[in-house]
Amino acid sequence: MLLIYLVVWDWEKLLQGKIRKKILVVTGTRAEYGLFKNFLHEVCEDDDLILQLVVSCMHLSSEFGLTYRLIEQDGFKIDAKVEMLLSSDTGVGVAKSVGVGVLGFADAFDRLKPDIIVLLGDRFEILAAAQAALFLKIPIAHIHGGELSAGAIDDNIRHCITKMAHLHFTAAEPYRNRVIQMGERPDFVFNTGSPGIERIRKWNCLSRQTLEKDLNFAFGQPTFLITYHPETLDINGVNTDCTELLAALDAFPNATLLFTEANADEGGKLINQLIDEYANLRADHTHIFTTMGDENYISVMRCVDVLIGNSSSAIIEAPAIPKASVNIGKRQDGRLRADSIIDCGSDRHEISTAIQKALSPGFQNIVKNTVSPYDHGDSAKNIKNAIKKIDLRKLPRKIFYDIPLSVEAVNEQ
Secondary structure, three states, rough: HHHHHHHHHHHHHHHOOOOOOEEEEEOOHHHHHHHHHHHHHHHOOOOOEEEEEEEEEEHHHHHHHHHHHHHHHHOOOOOOOOOOOOOOOOOOHHHHHHHHHHHHHHHHHHHHHHEHHHHHHOOHHEEEEEEHHHHHHOOOEEEEEOOOOOOHHHHHHHHHHHHHHHEEOOOHHHHHHHHHOOOOHHHEEEEOOOHHHHHHHHHHOOOOOHHHHHHOOOOOOOOEEEEEEOOOOOOHHHHHHHHHHHHHOOOOOOOEEEEEEEOOOOOOOHHHHHHHHHHHOOOOOOOOOOOOOOHHHHHHHHOOOOOEOOHHHHHOOOOOOOOEEEEEEOOOOOOOOOOOEEEEEEOOHHHHHHHHHHHHHHHHHHHOOOOOOOOOOOOOOOHHHHHHOHHHHHOOOOOOOOOOOOOOHHHHH
16 A cells, blocks of 8 residues: 555656656765765755765775764665775875776766766865766766865866866855856856855764763863874875974873874875874873764864864864864965964974964964854755756756956956
């Protein structure tokens, strides 16, 4: 009887012209999955949509914690797993991983036949997914385009994905303008803010006591959350730069240090090795996490005194808590900054001075009044609603949008 009802229900939707759209989401890392979470729930709870979930890269690696299990624990069905990550720490290894990824994503997309593929950010596995979608003529919706991060190869990848994508959901108005500047139609470029800000605003975070019990550490006075990734456009400096960071932390012998490991980028293994060696010398106050889990990570961010490193989470999410951040080096150069962020070079003295400033009462007062440039309302719902309203069948035929020249520019020519 139930089967008959479901069949009739689907036929009624079909007759009404409401064929359910298949929305495929690709995720390759723990951080990106956390940004996607609210959107995944939005799609699952919409009777007009079907969620298809493809996981890849770091999610499937034991070295990075097999985090696909966390996705399953959250109740999401994984429709395909694309193995692509080679056990390598070189540019050649990353390039070959992209090639393997294109093969795997092509097979997965061809089997699942989605109406649109939603991609977030700028990592190499997302580039592989975008390439496969392009040749299969499946429309792409891209989140977090138009941004700059001049110290990483991700900057180039992000702009490549923008030109392959059809719908764009940016985190701030300057980023929307930049995507349009790249030739994308203004009516297909939406400023929805960062999904990461939305998740911070809506989640009930875990208590300090729960975190200490579940993660097996104790918060100290002070406590630092440290995430440091390689500057992939200057890979020769990874050893020196990471060593300088660790030396700067020696200026705070009583601090509790919480490290999250580097991503699967060129140079990431070396950083993780250096952190492991450092932790062995300072075992009483140092804790390393391959992955904390998304809910734990946001909760820990709320409880620490300063975020240190060069992660985008310290630039985008931390000001919304609000929490002080020390951003090291050039990896995040070009991103919009809130007042709660202190930029410094890679020298140990610059880093330790910046940390001291972040801890000072005067700067903590500035942090309390910080306004995030990435907050623009209900990001996940707005992204979902925009995808629902658009006729996806017409998207693959893209036309380059030329920005009209001003009278002054015409006269100059």
